[in-house]
Amino acid sequence: MTYYMFQASFTPDAWAKMVRQPQNREAAMRPTFEKLGGQLIGYWFAFGESDVVVIAQLPDSVSAAAAAVSAFSGGALKSIKTTVLMTAEESMEAMRKAGAGNYRAPG
Numbered sequence: 001m002t003y004y005m006f007q008a009s010f011t012p013d014a015w016a017k018m019v020r021q022p023q024n025r026e027a028a029m030r031p032t033f034e035k036l037g038g039q040l041i042g043y044w045f046a047f048g049e050s051d052v053v054v055i056a057q058l059p060d061s062v063s064a065a066a067a068a069v070s071a072f073s074g075g076a077l078k079s080i081k082t083t084v085l086m087t088a089e090e091s092m093e094a095m096r097k098a099g100a101g102n103y104r105a106p107g
Contacts, residue, residue, distance in 0.1 A: 001038060001057040003085035004064045006071070007050035014076035029054065032070055036063045055085070 010018070018025075026043035033040045038058035046053050058064045061084070068082050086094065 001059055002061075002064075003041070003087070004056050004058055004067075005083040005085055006054040006056065006068060006080060007046075007052070007083070008054070008071065008077050008080040009049070009051045010076055011078045017076075025052070029071070032067060033058065036066055038063060038067075050079075050081070 026040065029043060030040045033056050036058060038056055041055040041057060044053045045051065056064075056067065058067065064082055064084075068080050071077060072080050
């Protein structure tokens, strides 16, 4: 399975609702990933451009897109960004394949 990082920001209305009634969004999101054949690895609130960062494992990009669309369709998010993550071993394999490609820079 592939790892994905989801970075999202809540709408002001969603923040207001969570301030009035705090809720564990990690617990709320976990079943979504499981129903898509994956698992939620971690869920963090963050300072900066994104309000939350989620790391999950999912079987494929279609499932990752479904998770993002599902979360966004609820109306509580103003943005969501999905990034495919590679393990160290996967990146080493990519470097080996790149070396075998014999690419030549212009010049």
